[in-house]
Every structure is written in structure tokens, then in C-alpha cells.
Amino acid sequence: MPKPKIIVIGAGPSGMFAAGEASKLGADVTTLEKKPLPGIKLRITGKGRCNLTNIAPIPQFIERFGKNGKFLRQAFHSFFSPDVAALFKEMGVDIQTERGGRVFPNGNDAPAVADALVNWTKKQGVKIKTDTTVTELLINDNTIIGVQTKEKEYKADRIILTTGGASYPVTGSTGDGYNFAKAIGHTVIAIRPALVPLEVKGTIAKRLDKLHLKNINARVFADGKKTGEKFGELFFRSNTLAGPIILSLSRNIVDQINDKVKNIFLTIDLKPALDNKKLDARLVREFQTNNKTAIVTILEKLLPLQLIEICLEQTSIRFDSIGSQITADERKRLRMWLKDFKMEITGYRPFKEAIITNGGVNTKEINPKTMESKIISGLYIAGELLDINGDTGGYNLQASFSTGWLAGHSAALSCFK
Ligand SMILES: Cc1cc2nc3c(=O)[nH]c(=O)nc-3n(C[C@H](O)[C@H](O)[C@H](O)COP(=O)(O)OP(=O)(O)OC[C@H]3O[C@@H](n4cnc5c(N)ncnc54)[C@H](O)[C@@H]3O)c2cc1C
Structure with a gap:
């Protein structure tokens, strides 16, 4: 047969x-x-x-x-x-x-x-x-x-x-x-x-090109509601957000974009190991011990170099400040930014x-x-x-x-x- x-x-x-x-x-x-x-x-x-x-x-x-x-x-x-x-x-x-x-x-x-x-x-x-x-x-x-x-x-x-x-x-x-x-x-x-890089509003992804963030926690908010969360690695590449946590989160985000859901934001906690209280204590310590040091230099201990300029812009802290000049309000803005660095998602890359x-x-x-x-x-x-x-x-x-x-x-x- x-x-x-x-x-x-x-x-x-x-x-x-x-x-x-x-x-x-x-x-x-x-x-x-x-x-x-x-x-x-x-x-x-x-x-x-x-x-x-x-x-x-x-x-x-x-x-x-x-x-x-x-x-x-x-x-x-x-x-x-x-x-x-x-x-x-x-x-x-x-x-x-x-x-x-x-x-x-x-x-x-x-x-x-x-x-x-x-x-x-x-x-x-x-x-x-x-x-x-x-x-x-x-x-x-x-x-x-x-x-x-x-x-x-x-x-x-x-x-x-x-x-x-x-x-x-x-x-x-x-x-x-x-x-x-x-x-x-x-x-x-x-x-x-699916499992695709994402596009964000403005020039932020371009400015942060090649930056690789590790051990961060990212949350997604769509129309004010939390719709996703991942811990791990993220990188900025050719005007987009990529890396393992972005690829995973993209599975839902692509559908939200297609469903015309408004205001999709990714918020990054750059210091997930420190709660607000511990992070504040750390900032107080940094500013006290480095009271004559430029803010840019102090931030190098807390952030990758590429992020410092954006951090200072978004928190409206003067670039030429020194440790002793940072006010309680500026410290609060800095702490909140470190826990909640936001980007608006506007699209996703093609097949x-x-x-x-x-x-x-x-x-x-x-x-x-x-x-x-x-x-x-x-x-x-x-x-x-x-x-x-x-x-x-x-x-x-x-x-x-x-x-x-x-x-x-x-x-x-x-x-x-
Ligand atoms: C960059 C990248 C990295 C990835 N890394 C991983 C990973 O590490 N781990 C993981 O689990 N998954 C990974 N994936 C996903 C994984 O590769 C796919 O899910 C998997 O290859 C799908 O297998 P498949 O056999 O169904 O299809 P495919 O691998 O797409 O194979 C389909 C085949 O059909 C052929 N074909 C299509 N049309 C015709 C036609 N008309 N006539 C004859 N032949 C045709 C194609 O040429 C192709 O060879 C990755 C995908 C990409 C793109």
C-alpha cells in the first residue's frame, strides 16, 4: 500500500x-x-x-x-x-x-x-x-x-x-x-x-536614544485606569520605547490604541526598591552631604546621565542649583518624578x-x-x-x-x- x-x-x-x-x-x-x-x-x-x-x-x-x-x-x-x-x-x-x-x-x-x-x-x-x-x-x-x-x-x-x-x-x-x-x-x-516597540509623544524617545533602564517598574494608565504593570528592563531605541517590559505591555496597548482609548500613559518608577519615605530620606541625605555640589553631579548618583537634563526640565529645578539651594518643594517634585516619570503613548510600530x-x-x-x-x-x-x-x-x-x-x-x- x-x-x-x-x-x-x-x-x-x-x-x-x-x-x-x-x-x-x-x-x-x-x-x-x-x-x-x-x-x-x-x-x-x-x-x-x-x-x-x-x-x-x-x-x-x-x-x-x-x-x-x-x-x-x-x-x-x-x-x-x-x-x-x-x-x-x-x-x-x-x-x-x-x-x-x-x-x-x-x-x-x-x-x-x-x-x-x-x-x-x-x-x-x-x-x-x-x-x-x-x-x-x-x-x-x-x-x-x-x-x-x-x-x-x-x-x-x-x-x-x-x-x-x-x-x-x-x-x-x-x-x-x-x-x-x-x-x-x-x-x-x-x-x-504584538510584542512591538511603542511610539511616545514629543522628542523624549529621540533624546534618550540608546538609554537602557534596568530594574524599573512600569505601569500603564489608559483613560485614568491602570491597565498594566511590569518590572524589568526597558530601552529607548530609534525614537521608540522597546525592551522586554515594553514588548509585553504592548500586547494590550496596541488594542487600546486601535479602540481609540484616549490618554494612554506609561509611568516609570525609577526607584522601585525605595518607598516614598526612604527615597525622601535618601534625597535629604544627598543634598545635606553634598550641599556645595552642583545638582547635576548629585543626580549622577541617582540617575543615568542621559536622564538628568530631562529630569531637571520636568521638575523645573534650575540646572545651576547646588545641594543647599534645593527647597523642600523641589525635593518633593524630584521624588515624585523619580517614582512617576511619565510618557504619553501615541502609537506602535508596524508588523x-x-x-x-x-x-x-x-x-x-x-x-x-x-x-x-x-x-x-x-x-x-x-x-x-x-x-x-x-x-x-x-x-x-x-x-x-x-x-x-x-x-x-x-x-x-x-x-x-
Ligand atoms: C525577531 C524575532 C525574535 C523572536 N524570538 C523569539 C524567541 O526567542 N522565543 C519565542 O518563543 N518566540 C520568538 N519569536 C516568535 C517566533 O519566532 C514565532 O512565533 C515562530 O517562528 C512562529 O513559527 P511558525 O512556524 O508558526 O511560523 P514562521 O516561523 O513564521 O514560519 C512560517 C514559514 O512559512 C513560510 N511561508 C509563508 N507563506 C508561504 C507560502 N505561501 N508558501 C510556502 N511557504 C510559505 C515562510 O517563509 C516561513 O518559513 C521571535 C520572532 C521574531 C520576529
Whole structure:
């Protein structure tokens, strides 16, 4: 009996896990990838280090995906972070765990991880055809029968669609899958950039370009209500706010901006370890012991250099003041500013700068136990193309691995039933 034919569209992490698993189970698997090289996005993940997954247990993992996280429960129970670690070990990639439970390869080398995954996929018997762009899904009587590429038609018993989202389109993820899904009757929840740098009012981000703030606490207020809070690192880069806490907070902020919520402010506590009383005592001490010293020099002990000018401007303290001249009112303004440095958020950067895509194929139309479409029989959809989006910390790659693996597993098993 000939082997059942499965075509996987897209050789990203979800596509390669799907293809490798389906082939391992005995299917004849071909992956069609439009770029000349498989896994291009994977090669730039984690700033080139590849944050593969996270050691958080399943309930906490699911929380990191917001309201759609529960869709992933079965995929995670089928194939989770220990399975990913074991499989990468089999591929020759050992892992290490860092702060926040983030898991990285020992070599900190994302391209090497991608190469190991490509080699493993091929070792399972998968044929990867690069420079091959799928243009249409072929359907007959609500059942998938194949795909059309720019060059020719491919017939198959099952198709696994893993074309990724719309972020960083240079890597090949240009959002083709959304159009394929819509064309065959799926609904696609409006896509928007997520884990994306933010724009702020005025010239402040430009003036603070390249400043890196660590151990700060940032809160978001939208129309006067607190809507988010994160502790960690933030940086100013090319007129924008970026860094881990900004990327995480951006998931809600993008939606608030799109919903036309007014007055979205980010307020930074630059001294989260000191409460108001302790901070005031510290300021009193600094001004007393340095009573003849210029305020600029005193502030160097409290702030990064780049922030001093902005601090003095915003607190209306004279640049030429010395310690003994600082009034109680000025000290209060300074303390309040250090605990509440505000910036108004005015926008977010486009898809080409977003780590992931929010929105996507409606998960209500996908069977969470198999990743099969509830609309088209024999079609499986996995990875970032689905309406799932997680926080930074290895959550998104794990979701791609888990849903991809489950799609490949179920698609192959369904052929042998
Ligand atoms: C800069 C950056 C850093 C990141 N770092 C991390 C990290 O450290 N940890 C983490 O968990 N997540 C990270 N992510 C997110 C993670 O990379 C994605 O969530 C993940 O790659 C999604 O996998 P996927 O297989 O669904 O899609 P993709 O990786 O986007 O793969 C989709 C593939 O489909 C191909 N394709 C598209 N259309 C077609 C078509 N018509 N025909 C044929 N092929 C097609 C594309 O060329 C691509 O190769 C990062 C993302 C970016 C942009």
C-alpha cells in the first residue's frame, strides 16, 4: 500500500515539527517553503540566541497567552517543554535554563538550532522543497485535495498549513495563510502587531536614544485606569520605547490604541526598591552631604546621565542649583518624578518590527485535540497563523512546536485509521 501523502506549507518551527512527526509515523511528507532557506525566522529568534521554551508549568504557560490560551491546553498536554528539550537533545542541541525560566540552547546559537531542526526533519524522511510558494489550497466537497504552487499542483491526502503570521515579513511570514484560510471559509480575527516597540509623544524617545533602564517598574494608565504593570528592563531605541517590559505591555496597548482609548500613559518608577519615605530620606541625605555640589553631579548618583537634563526640565529645578539651594518643594517634585516619570503613548510600530502577530485563524474553527479544521476535512492549521499570541519568554516558540507536532501527529494517524 502506498504511503499516505501529506504536504506541509511553510518550513518554520511549527511546519518542521509537524512534518518530522508525520513522517516518523509513516506518512510520505513534503514541505513546501517559499524562501530559499527553511526556518529563517527561527534563525533570528531571541536576539540570535533562540529562547526555545520556558520551564513554566502548563497552567502558568497558558496564562501567558491571555484569553485564547485555553485553546492550547490539549496541544501542551500532548507535547510540551520537556518533550521539546528531549527532542532537541536527540538533535544534538543541549539546553540551559535562565532567569524567568527561559530555556536557551547551550551554544546560544539560533542558526545552529534551525540547522539541527532542518537536519532532523530531513532525517525523518521529509522532503523540503525551498523556493516553492503555495498560491492556493485545492478543495473538493469540503475536503482538502492538494495545493497549487506558482509552478504546479500537488495532490495530497492531508495538508498542514503553517505559514506563520505577518510579522517580520522579510523572513517569509507575509500573512499568506490568512488569505488561504479566508478563501476556504475560515474566519480570521483581525491581525495586528504584538510584542512591538511603542511610539511616545514629543522628542523624549529621540533624546534618550540608546538609554537602557534596568530594574524599573512600569505601569500603564489608559483613560485614568491602570491597565498594566511590569518590572524589568526597558530601552529607548530609534525614537521608540522597546525592551522586554515594553514588548509585553504592548500586547494590550496596541488594542487600546486601535479602540481609540484616549490618554494612554506609561509611568516609570525609577526607584522601585525605595518607598516614598526612604527615597525622601535618601534625597535629604544627598543634598545635606553634598550641599556645595552642583545638582547635576548629585543626580549622577541617582540617575543615568542621559536622564538628568530631562529630569531637571520636568521638575523645573534650575540646572545651576547646588545641594543647599534645593527647597523642600523641589525635593518633593524630584521624588515624585523619580517614582512617576511619565510618557504619553501615541502609537506602535508596524508588523515589520513586531515579534509576533495578534489575531489570526479563529481557534473556534479548529479542533484543539488534533488541530484539524472544523470547516475543511483533512486540513490542519498550526503555529502563529492561529489566533494565539503569547508573551516573551519562549512561550511563542513552544506554542508553534506543540501545535505543529500535534497537527503532524494527528494528520498522520488519521490516514492510518
Ligand atoms: C525577531 C524575532 C525574535 C523572536 N524570538 C523569539 C524567541 O526567542 N522565543 C519565542 O518563543 N518566540 C520568538 N519569536 C516568535 C517566533 O519566532 C514565532 O512565533 C515562530 O517562528 C512562529 O513559527 P511558525 O512556524 O508558526 O511560523 P514562521 O516561523 O513564521 O514560519 C512560517 C514559514 O512559512 C513560510 N511561508 C509563508 N507563506 C508561504 C507560502 N505561501 N508558501 C510556502 N511557504 C510559505 C515562510 O517563509 C516561513 O518559513 C521571535 C520572532 C521574531 C520576529
